Amino acid sequence: MKVVVLKGGRSLERGVSLRSGARVEDALERLGHEVVPLDAGSDLVRRLNEERPDVAFVAMHGLGGEDGTAQELLEILGIPFTGPGVAACTRCMDKVLAKHAMREVGIPTPDFLAFNQTAFRELGAADSLSQLEQRLGFPLVVKPSRGGSSLGVKFAASAAEVPQALISAFSYDDRVLLERFAAGRELAVSVLGDEALPVVEAIPADGDSYDFEARYEIGRTSFVCPAELSESERAAVTEAALGTYRALGCSGFARIDLILGEAGPQVLEANAIPGLTDTSLLPQAAEAAGLSFEQLVERILDLALQPSAA
Amino acid sequence: MTETPTPPQRRSAHTSTRDLERYAGLFAERTKVMRSSAMRDLMAVTARPEVISLAGGLPDTSTFPPKSFAAQMTRIAQESAAEALQYGPTEGFEETKDCILQVMGAEGMLPDPEDIIVTTGGQQAIDLVCKTLVDPGDVVLCEAPTYPGAVPVFCSYQADVIQIECDEEGMRIDELEALLDRLADEGRRPKFVYSVPSFQNPSGVTLSLARRRRLVELARLHEILVVEDNPYGLLRYSGEPLPPLYQLDGGDFVVYIGTFSKILSPGIRLGWAVAPPPVMAKIVLGKQASDLCTSTLTQYFVHEYFAEGQWQSYIEDLIELYRGRRDTMIEALREHFPAEATWTEPEGGLFLWATLPSYIDTGDLLAKALRADVAFVPGQAAFVDGRGRNSMRLNFSGVGDDEIREGIRRIGKTIAEQVELYGTLTGEQPAAPKPVVADEEQGDVLPFRKAGEA
Numbered sequence: 221m222k223v224v225v226l227k228g229g230r231s232l233e234r235g236v237s238l239r240s241g242a243r244v245e246d247a248l249e250r251l252g253h254e255v256v257p258l259d260a261g262s263d264l265v266r267r268l269n270e271e272r273p274d275v276a277f278v279a280m281h282g283l284g285g286e287d288g289t290a291q292e293l294l295e296i297l298g299i300p301f302t303g304p305g306v307a308a309c310t311r312c313m314d315k316v317l318a319k320h321a322m323r324e325v326g327i328p329t330p331d332f333l334a335f336n337q338t339a340f341r342e343l344g345a346a347d348s349l350s351q352l353e354q355r356l357g358f359p360l361v362v363k364p365s366r367g368g369s370s371l372g373v374k375f376a377a378s379a380a381e382v383p384q385a386l387i388s389a390f391s392y393d394d395r396v397l398l399e400r401f402a403a404g405r406e407l408a409v410s411v412l413g414d415e416a417l418p419v420v421e422a423i424p425a426d427g428d429s430y431d432f433e434a435r436y437e438i439g440r441t442s443f444v445c446p447a448e449l450s451e452s453e454r455a456a457v458t459e460a461a462l463g464t465y466r467a468l469g470c471s472g473f474a475r476i477d478l479i480l481g482e483a484g485p486q487v488l489e490a491n492a493i494p495g496l497t498d499t500s501l502l503p504q505a506a507e508a509a510g511l512s513f514e515q516l517v518e519r520i521l522d523l524a525l526q527p528s529a530a
Numbered sequence: 531m532t533e534t535p536t537p538p539q540r541r542s543a544h545t546s547t548r549d550l551e552r553y554a555g556l557f558a559e560r561t562k563v564m565r566s567s568a569m570r571d572l573m574a575v576t577a578r579p580e581v582i583s584l585a586g587g588l589p590d591t592s593t594f595p596p597k598s599f600a601a602q603m604t605r606i607a608q609e610s611a612a613e614a615l616q617y618g619p620t621e622g623f624e625e626t627k628d629c630i631l632q633v634m635g636a637e638g639m640l641p642d643p644e645d646i647i648v649t650t651g652g653q654q655a656i657d658l659v660c661k662t663l664v665d666p667g668d669v670v671l672c673e674a675p676t677y678p679g680a681v682p683v684f685c686s687y688q689a690d691v692i693q694i695e696c697d698e699e700g701m702r703i704d705e706l707e708a709l710l711d712r713l714a715d716e717g718r719r720p721k722f723v724y725s726v727p728s729f730q731n732p733s734g735v736t737l738s739l740a741r742r743r744r745l746v747e748l749a750r751l752h753e754i755l756v757v758e759d760n761p762y763g764l765l766r767y768s769g770e771p772l773p774p775l776y777q778l779d780g781g782d783f784v785v786y787i788g789t790f791s792k793i794l795s796p797g798i799r800l801g802w803a804v805a806p807p808p809v810m811a812k813i814v815l816g817k818q819a820s821d822l823c824t825s826t827l828t829q830y831f832v833h834e835y836f837a838e839g840q841w842q843s844y845i846e847d848l849i850e851l852y853r854g855r856r857d858t859m860i861e862a863l864r865e866h867f868p869a870e871a872t873w874t875e876p877e878g879g880l881f882l883w884a885t886l887p888s889y890i891d892t893g894d895l896l897a898k899a900l901r902a903d904v905a906f907v908p909g910q911a912a913f914v915d916g917r918g919r920n921s922m923r924l925n926f927s928g929v930g931d932d933e934i935r936e937g938i939r940r941i942g943k944t945i946a947e948q949v950e951l952y953g954t955l956t957g958e959q960p961a962a963p964k965p966v967v968a969d970e971e972q973g974d975v976l977p978f979r980k981a982g983e984a
């Protein structure tokens with residue numbers, strides 16, 4: 221089969237995407253496919269038209285590749301592709317949309333408020349900051365609505381730290397959310413097809429769950445898979461993850477990040493196209509389920525080519 | 531690119547996460563402090579061709595005449611092919627040392643050739659010095675901010691790095707003194723003070739003469755070494771030359787690091803270190819273990835190049851070029867950066883350092899700037915302790931005047947948006963726009979504000 225691997229692009233997560241893509245290419249070659257790597261640039265459509273692949277493996281992260289942009293083009297060109305369609309991508313990429321969708325179907329997610337820049341610049345939203353801080357309490361987490369990895373995510377321990385955190389978050393997106401800080405264990409549930417894979421737990425090495433950057437530095441966070449969970453905990457976590465997956469309309473695969481606190485799981489976000497590098501969580505979870513990386517890639521490809529997948 | 535060639539024996543790369551764990555069990559302690567981060571991934575984006583990069587530390591090699599390069603390499607091929615392709619002595623060729631003596635002589639230094647080792651770039655010299663001197667946990671002192679490329683070297687030898695604040699006259703020697711006393715009380719003797727005294731990377735500031743004198747005095751008094759990294763010494767665009775620390779000290783307590791990277795080419799990877807004989811003996815052993823010898827071929831190239839006797843006039847050309855670019859950048863900063871920003875006005879080198887209001891995180895600002903296709907180095911890279919978040923390093927040697935102006939304009943616009951937004955969020959009015967000063971250099975020299983200061 222001729223498979224185009226879409227990677228790179230202009231996203232801030234270009235580096236991760238190139239690593240995901242390279243690893244997928246290796247696996248596809250070993251599986252005997254004809255592989256065409258494609259760094260998404262201004263010639264993307266032309267190249268796709270030239271190549272006419274049987275399927276496109278989308279290994280792009282962040283804006284441009286994970287937000288539905290590339291998917292839209294692939295749909296227009298009639299090329300089947302891996303992972304979710306445009307609508308699901310749009311919802312997953314935008315944390316505000318995703319959280320609204322979760323709320324609507326009763327999936328627990330930390331309380332939040334969202335603002336766009338216009339609200340502050342033109343509508344005087346700054347005057348409402350103290351009220352919303354009262355509602356959410358401290359510490360709170362400020363995030364760009366659309367952004368990946370830990371980029372632009374800041375904790376604010378007090379009201380004085382909020383404006384600065386907002387400035388950072390607004391560097392990545394015109395819309396930001398302020399979210400109540402959810403204390404608890406950090407879990408990631410990868411979903412493949414319609415099944416939840418074994419749960420991964422992220423344990424910060426120095427016990428500092430306020431440092432988002434630590435999560436991306438090998439050695440500063442350790443990952444346990446499968447996470448040690450009681451039967452009822454596992455059931456609750458899996459249900460929340462699968463519920464999120466369905467609510468956002470994901471297909472093929474996804475990774476749901478959540479916090480398991482005293483009151484049960486709270487979903488933070490869903491990643492429509494989770495990382496596939498050798499340190500990424502989805503491949504770890506697949507492996508814990510007995511799937512090699514090749515088998516994982518083959519399964520993702522199969523799911524893309526199922527008639528119902530589109 | 532229509533068809534991917536399938537290399538016949540390509541290693542089945544990174545097979546599984548289990549493998550990663552298996553390797554992780556083998557990793558040395560020191561790898562734990564070698565960091566990769568989301569921010570580093572962000573820097574990958576700066577390499578896009580449409581990005582105006584003020585992030586690099588690149589000299590402009592486009593002015594080097596291809597004809598003379600071709601002639602020199604041809605001469606090597608015709609006259610010394612066998613030797614140029616052979617191993618050479620670990621210490622480097624005597625002829626290379628002659629060239630080094632000329633360069634150091636131009637700044638008033640006259641070391642014994644026996645005390646010189648030719649290295650694979652100045653970077654290897656930093657590495658060899660650490661390899662020779664630093665045990666895990668040893669204290670190493672350096673400037674705050676320091677050369678970002680030195681940080682991973684110090685970290686990989688598990689040094690306990692302590693940074694000393696700088697102001698417009700360079701490292702605060704009074705703080706160094708206090709620190710040395712405190713360390714002495716704790717029974718700890720730092721191994722060395724690492725300093726880039728002239729046109730420092732990243733801040734652009736130059737250590738004043740009085741402080742230079744005091745620094746070498748202190749080294750003598752405490753019997754610690756000063757590692758003087760001087761890649762830019764000859765690239766002075768204004769002001770009076772200052773004696774290098776090596777010259778002031780006479781070479782007893784100063785290890786000197788030099789390089790051909792900024793005065794000829796970084797691609798040839800040719801640098802050197804000068805150290806007191808006992809230290810040099812160990813450095814040579816370390817170098818032997820690292821790579822046996824520095825590239826013979828590029829040493830031959832340097833011999834040929836120096837034999838033509840034009841190296842100083844090439845530096846004069848570079849000075850002319852970079853002086854113009856520095857002035858262009860400063861002019862653009864005055865025009866486009868908000869009144870809340872300050873920056874250094876270096877008398878030489880390749881970089882200046884801008885400090886923004888404390889609420890701006892330049893790592894996040896970079897993400898925003900990249901959307902406008904412009905890049906810089908966030909200040910955090912120059913600190914070991916997370917400081918410098920509101921500062922940035924700007925390079926003025928690597929791109930032309932038009933790109934400098936446009937790059938600074940875009941960064942300025944990005945900053946202005948954040949300043950305005952902050953004003954909206956807090957109800958504070960941003961400061962009034964700064965009047966553009968048409969004066970010559972001294973007209974509007976802004977102090978080098980300490981990083982982390984509000």
